[in-house]
Amino acid sequence: MTQEAINQAKVLFGLCQSRSDVEGFKKMYFATPALNMVLNNPIVSMIKKYKIIDEVSNRTNQPEIIKNFLRKSCQNDALSEMADVFEYYFYLCDMAEGIVRAKAIFAKNPENVEVDKTRASLEEKYPGKKIVLDIAVDESLLGGRLVKVGNTEYDESYEGYLKELERKLT
Known part of the structure; x- marks a missing residue:
């Protein structure tokens, strides 16, 4: 993710803090791949791009602030990284909102006790935050779990324990 995408997301967040409006904007923007291609095409005039933005925004009932953001991004040739802009905006x-999103990867379908234990562990590490836990299964893990929160990884898998033991012994 580039600094440009982060800056765009910060601008969008400053302008529009309604998650549902931006979710609608994201859905509209990626609904038709041709829209992205036309708005990123240097041959298409800015006037035509603005007309397209207006037409699509009006048809999908986008707020004026979203339409203006899209126009300005188009004008600044900053639409190529919209996927990253949306990702950082939602971050x-x-x-x-005090939400921590985590992904817990288990070797097999976890029982409720294991999920609760994982959630409790995260609540301990992130006090006062609401934990949103995404559960996945990766049969290549020998056992245990791997928990990812942003760029932080908590490796509690058997393979992770073996690697840690090997590191300590060498």
């Missing part, structure tokens, strides 16, 4: 929303 900013989560931070503002």
Whole structure:
């Protein structure tokens, strides 16, 4: 993710803190791949791009602030990283709302006790935050779990324990 995408997301967050409006914007923006291609095409005039933005925004009932953001991004040739802009925008929303999103990967389908234990462990590490836990299964793990929160990884898998033991012994 580039600094440009992060800056765009911060601007969008400053302008529009309604998650549902931006979710609608994201859905509209990626619904038709041709829209992205046309808005990123340097041959298409800015006037035509603005007309397309207006037409699509009006048909999908986008707020004026979203339409203006899209126009300005188009004008600044900053639409190529919109996927990253949306990702960072929703990260900013989560931070503002005190939400921590985590992905727990288990070797097999976990029982409720294991999920509860994972959630409790995260609540301990992130006090006062609401934990949103995504569960996945990766049969290549020998056992245990791997928990990812942003760029942080908590490796509690058997393979992770073996690697740690090997590191300590050498």
